Amino acid sequence: MSYAWDFGALWSHRGLLLEGAGYTLLFTFATIVLGMAIGVVVALLRLIPSKIVTAPLIFYIGVFRCTPVLVQLIWMYYALPVLTGILLGPATAAILTLSLYGGAFYAEIFRAGIESIERGQWDGARALGMRRHAVMQRIIMPQALTRMVPPLVNQCILQLKNTSLVSVIAVPDLLYQSQVLTSATYRPLEVYTVSAIIYFLLLFPATMAVQYLESRLAKGR
Amino acid sequence: MATTNNTAASMIEIRELGKFFGELEVLRKVDLTVESGGVVAIIGPSGSGKSTLLRCINLLETPTAGRIRVGDHVVDFNGPKRQRLNDKSVAAFRANTGMVFQGFNLFLHMTALQNVMEGLVTVRRLPHQTAEQEALALLAKVGLSDKAAVYPNQLSGGQKQRVAIARALAMKPQVMLFDEVTSALDPELVGEVLAVMRQLAREGMTMIVVTHEMAFAYQVADRIVFMRDGVIVEEGPAKTLIDNPQQESTRAFLSHFRNGLP
Numbered sequence: 263m264s265y266a267w268d269f270g271a272l273w274s275h276r277g278l279l280l281e282g283a284g285y286t287l288l289f290t291f292a293t294i295v296l297g298m299a300i301g302v303v304v305a306l307l308r309l310i311p312s313k314i315v316t317a318p319l320i321f322y323i324g325v326f327r328c329t330p331v332l333v334q335l336i337w338m339y340y341a342l343p344v345l346t347g348i349l350l351g352p353a354t355a356a357i358l359t360l361s362l363y364g365g366a367f368y369a370e371i372f373r374a375g376i377e378s379i380e381r382g383q384w385d386g387a388r389a390l391g392m393r394r395h396a397v398m399q400r401i402i403m404p405q406a407l408t409r410m411v412p413p414l415v416n417q418c419i420l421q422l423k424n425t426s427l428v429s430v431i432a433v434p435d436l437l438y439q440s441q442v443l444t445s446a447t448y449r450p451l452e453v454y455t456v457s458a459i460i461y462f463l464l465l466f467p468a469t470m471a472v473q474y475l476e477s478r479l480a481k482g483r
Numbered sequence: 484m485a486t487t488n489n490t491a492a493s494m495i496e497i498r499e500l501g502k503f504f505g506e507l508e509v510l511r512k513v514d515l516t517v518e519s520g521g522v523v524a525i526i527g528p529s530g531s532g533k534s535t536l537l538r539c540i541n542l543l544e545t546p547t548a549g550r551i552r553v554g555d556h557v558v559d560f561n562g563p564k565r566q567r568l569n570d571k572s573v574a575a576f577r578a579n580t581g582m583v584f585q586g587f588n589l590f591l592h593m594t595a596l597q598n599v600m601e602g603l604v605t606v607r608r609l610p611h612q613t614a615e616q617e618a619l620a621l622l623a624k625v626g627l628s629d630k631a632a633v634y635p636n637q638l639s640g641g642q643k644q645r646v647a648i649a650r651a652l653a654m655k656p657q658v659m660l661f662d663e664v665t666s667a668l669d670p671e672l673v674g675e676v677l678a679v680m681r682q683l684a685r686e687g688m689t690m691i692v693v694t695h696e697m698a699f700a701y702q703v704a705d706r707i708v709f710m711r712d713g714v715i716v717e718e719g720p721a722k723t724l725i726d727n728p729q730q731e732s733t734r735a736f737l738s739h740f741r742n743g744l745p
Contacts (some may be wrong), residue, residue, distance in 0.1 A: 305558065382584065389543060389651070396605050
């Protein structure tokens with residue numbers, strides 16, 4: 263290959279990429295925390311045997327799971343203000359969308375985890391005279407959580423990768439800064455290679471953690 | 484949930500208990516009385532409603548009609564008098580009726596000791612140390628002192644069931660309900676569980692035992708109830724019912740067990 267790599271220009275602008283990576287991590291962290299909070303609440307509400315409660319939740323989960331997050335992001339940023347008059351800044355629109363999107367998936371992971379616990383565990387706890395919240399807190403959740411950890415970490419990995427989409431509404435994340443840097447340096451190959459490496463370095467440890475957790479869970483059975 | 488002053492000698496009193504699963508009537512006007520310290524075995528073909536009856540007695544299933552009294556605790560499921568059952572009163576009712584299941588239902592994330600301690604700590608609200616002492620004493624009673632720190636996965640079926648019995652006893656229930664507790668066990672492990680149950684019966688525990696162990700029912704139960712299609716077909720003293728059944732369907736059912744009988 264005859265391409266002459268030149269990382270010199272990149273190095274002098276490294277602050278820009280680091281700032282972008284910082285934004286990416288910040289957005290990931292914020293949307294994971296908010297998304298999980300949404301997910302827990304939605305999953306617990308879905309256990310209530312009332313269609314009035316569950317139908318809107320199922321609708322919410324359906325909408326956010328069955329449309330691309332990129333479309334959701336653009337819709338929230340451009341269409342929502344037209345329809346409602348509520349104008350969201352790019353960062354707000356990004357966090358809101360990614361949290362709701364993540365929340366839909368977290369809710370399903372929590373629900374599946376809770377439902378994977380055998381009926382006998384509920385029976386055993388109830389027969390002792392344990393109250394509803396105690397059954398959930400002491401018996402069901404501790405067992406469900408161990409089963410949820412691998413899919414939850416996987417979802418968090420996706421969550422980080424999804425933050426790259428916020429660049430389309432001009433949130434200065436790692437990908438957005440790469441675009442800025444490319445137009446400043448005319449070095450797209452170097453810029454995108456480095457930003458890909460940064461993403462990889464952020465996520466590789468997380469995937470290793472999932473593998474480790476899964477093997478530990480397999481042994482525990 | 485009403486509390487009455489129970490002056491009658493009976494410990495369990497079930498009147499006209501009914502249960503529907505959707506359209507399906509699984510229990511029809513079931514009446515059953517168990518004296519204090521009495522041991523009643525319920526036998527019958529699968530689908531006869533015997534497990535549902537047991538699950539209704541500690542409210543794991545909610546009856547659709549009838550009245551249940553266990554000790555001083557009464558629940559009434561009849562028309563206008565029907566009470567609203569709240570989480571707290573249901574829990575209190577269940578705590579008074581110990582239940583042991585075919586599938587053990589031990590908490591898999593807890594050791595044998597923690598399983599027995601769970602109800603002591605969360606329901607009876609004993610301090611940790613007292614709970615631990617009581618739990619250890621109960622494990623000793625079922626012969627499993629050496630297994631306190633072991634998780635259910637590493638116990639044999641018979642050991643699991645003995646932990647489950649200890650866990651139920653920890654609530655100091657007035658009655659114990661056993662739902663086919665030996666059906667999932669390898670034959671050589673059945674004896675150790677039945678031995679614990681015999682011991683309980685000797686100590687005067689009031690027990691209802693759903694079982695296919697005819698020899699056990701014959702030897703340990705004072706009375707046997709034969710159920711079929713959601714009704715009690717026949718009941719009587721254990722030996723009378725097994726040696727001299729009055730109803731044709733009882734005879735037909737017992738004929739399958741001739742070999743296993745004393």
